[in-house]
Amino acid sequence: MKPNKTLITLGALVMAATFNLVTTGMAAAQQNRNCGPRELVVNRLAEGFGETRQSMGLGANDAVVEVFASEESGTWTITVTSPNGVTCLVASGQAFEELAEALPAKDNDA
Template sequence: MKTTLTSLCLALFATTALAAEEQPRNCAERDNVLKRLSGNYGETRQSIGLGANNSLVEVFASDKTGTWTITVTMPDGMTCLIASGQSYEKLINDKLLQPGEDA
């Protein structure tokens, strides 16, 4: 599942990287973005992958609220929000994990 999610993130990054660069209002220093995702939404990092141009693609989500966010961090430390939504659920081998189960 992590490979599938990483592949999805990389494909998403390839199609939205230019949009993120054109809209810097969706970008900020990495520490500020992580504080906001954690503090405002209770999101923690769920998966990670390396994207184009040595960018870091990450998925953050909250098990409690179900919110999720995909970010891309460039080598210079600028982090851009690529997508976000609700109803995040963890899967392992295409099986929905139950509360308290570990991935």
Template sequence: MLKKTFELSVLKSAALAALALMALPAVAQTSNNCAPRDQVVKRLAERYGESRQSIGIGQRGVVMETFASADTGSWTITITTPGGVTCLVASGQSYEFLAEALPVVDSDA
């Protein structure tokens, strides 16, 4: 049950990140959750012990990154514009580091 709850939480976070990517220009100009990328990365490392765990590139060159701490389990999802402005999208606890294999696809179907 806990694993299913965690998976739903991750899916919700991904959906929020997708929504944030669509609204990024407005968010980057008006939000207190945005700063130059180097400042955000430094603060996540110093304050929460988080380092980058994953990265993806979205539309118009926007970069989505996940930062997490193996020690505390805290995590943060950020998006960064091509101009270098990074915004916090979501954060939480109980991050799990996974390296799962792809499911086996049944070729008879």
């Protein structure tokens, strides 16, 4: 698939799904050692899984939430990077798909 500028939709869904996980998930990830310097984490996602950044946003406490994915293999990873530069893996999975869904009509109850 070609990159699409409407990844905002995917980013919004990811942000909504991980908003509460940012602080609690990051603390748990740090305890489980799923964290490291951002450059190291990004390199491992790229070299090990072929994942590149697909979307990003700002979460609670100025944390940067990013979605990395591989269109070839379908793997995906959500990371959270704290202001001090530590990046933690929050979630990962398979069957990544890029979506570009429009908002429902204003008067639509969908």
